[in-house]
Amino acid sequence: MATAQYRDPVCGMQVEAAKSAGQSEHRGQTYYFCSRGCKEKFEQHPEQYEDKSREEERYRSRFQAAVRFDQPASHDGWQP
């Protein structure tokens, strides 16, 4: 069985969930840490370390949806 690997948001290390020094939840996402020090740093300022790539992904998909919505004219006359 493959072991789940997570990225320690504080130091960037890959951490196996089973071997992590601790975990913390922030905005519905679980983060794993290589050491207690990283966990403590995260919990002091979670917004500083939260997964920005996910944030960008959300922003991008929202943007793409908006673009599609704003361009019905290019499909004028096209019927599903």
Ligand SMILES: [Zn+2]
């Ligand atoms: Zn760490």
